[in-house]
Amino acid sequence: MNRLLLLIAALPGLSTVLYAQNSVVPSPDVQVKTAVLAAPEDKRAGATVYGYSPTNAFVLLRKGTNELICLADDPRQKGLNVSCYHRDLEPFMERGRVLKAEGKKPDEILKIREQEVKEKKLTMPAHPSSLYAYTAKEEEYTPATGEVKNGYLRYVVYIPYATAESTGLPLKPEAPGMPWIMDPGTHRAHIMINPPVSATANR
Known part of the structure; x- marks a missing residue:
């Protein structure tokens, strides 16, 4: 068995195939490849x-050189x-992951992070951050x-405590791709941009 493992390690192509077949988790290379599909093209290599x-x-999986952090697909979820x-x-994203790992429900995570932001425990x-x-x-x-075929890309710009009045944005989109503001007036206020499906397919 040890000789077989050594042989597999010496054959990169075979190793990748076996990794994919024997594990629900894709190889690190595949995870990086798909994770950066969310990033603008000029940001992918350094994320x-x-x-x-x-x-x-x-x-x-990879230490980057620019300002973007990408998260690979959770293999336990479909799609x-x-x-x-x-x-x-x-800090905001990591705190959410920690609370989720502790078994907290989505509404609990929202309340905990909101309170921690108010108490300046969470910054x-x-x-505005994309x-x-x-x-x-x-x-x-x-x-x-x-x-990936027919993938869909949407955009979010976090702008804490922004409101419809402070931004001039509506509370819901009135046309495909129109920016709108979600969770206005809260620490997680953000601008949503959902392009028409055909506009982001096959990136």
């Missing part, structure tokens, strides 16, 4: 990427769901290779 180990532990965001949002960026989310249906994503 930091977090993903999952073969045992589903959340780990650093593809990856995101990239400005590094100044990391939100003082400037997040990009890229998704695809289960039948349009191949985890073993990272191939």
